[in-house]
Amino acid sequence: MLVVSEEVREALAARRPVVALESTIIAHGLPRPRNLQVARELEEAVRQEGAVPATIAVLDGRPHIGLGKEQLERVASEDGIRKLGHRDLPPAVAGGASGATTVSATALLASLAGVRVFATGGLGGVHRQWTVTQDESADLGLLARTRITVVCAGVKSILDVPATLQRLETLGVTVAGYGTDRFPGFYLSDSGHPVDWTLTTPEEVAEVMRAQNTLRMPESALIVANPVPEEEQLDPELHARVLADALHACEAEGVTGQAVTPFLLDYLVRHTDGASLRANLAAVRGNVRLAARIATAWTRM
Incomplete structure (x- = not known):
């Protein structure tokens, strides 16, 4: 059920460092277009330190571990993106909903995908x-x-x-x-x-x-x-x-x-x-x- 991006999947298989990032700050924490700029900036900061970013979100009922350029833009700009805690994941998946993940949902999905480190604000x-x-x-x-x-x-x-x-x-x-x-x-x-x-x-x-x-x-x-x-x-x-x-x-x-x-x-x-x-x-x-x-x-x- 998890959709792990090719970049994240290859990094995990090769035991290269991966950092999970939540998506709520993108969809709900910042005004547009600043939110997309910050999302890209945070991913780039991970890469500059030699690790692979894995921004996490649910899109059309499928949890994604690592977002592509268009997916990141979608989370940042699409109206109706829900805010998902871990309790919301089952109905979101069953109902084909799209949502940005909070700390609890991000931590759970990252762990299920085998990502051990997660960065957030507070x-x-x-x-x-x-x-x-x-x-x-x-x-x-x-x-x-x-x-x-x-x-x-x-x-x-x-x-x-x-x-x-x-x-x-x-x-x-x-x-x-x-x-x-x-x-x-x-x-x-x-x-x-x-x-x-x-x-x-x-x-x-x-x-x-x-x-x-x-x-x-x-x-x-x-x-x-x-x-x-x-x-x-x-x-x-x-x-x-x-x-x-x-x-x-x-x-x-x-x-x-x-x-x-x-x-x-x-x-x-x-x-x-x-x-x-x-x-x-x-x-x-x-x-x-x-x-x-x-x-x-x-x-x-």
């Missing part, structure tokens, strides 16, 4: 006021049962970061800071919370990946939390002020459920004059490059 997590809403991203549960290494800039700062870290610990998902003992906060280099483990080279990450296999650990992910450089992060004072305003606006307008995250992220972009988007893209670029280096170290092991 993970989903436990939402604020969880005790009232019981709102938690599907990312966490999926990563607790999927063997993949996810390079990210922590979790989105609009979430309850300490509760998310606690949930990951409960689920048995290993979290390590890359070159830091602090957990990054997506737009921010430091969320204000520590991590238990620090890794400093791609080879060290690959060693942990090998140890997961050697120890026959449960099929859970390894999260490599890679902070956005301080000089490219969103100003922390601006972030705190605008996020507080965004949360008040969200409550005042009665936004709930799945609409909360896009509302808050859009509010941040508009009220920081695009600075939050620039920090987001800086984080993604760094994560993509690091993921390619990790994938290379993994294939050499």
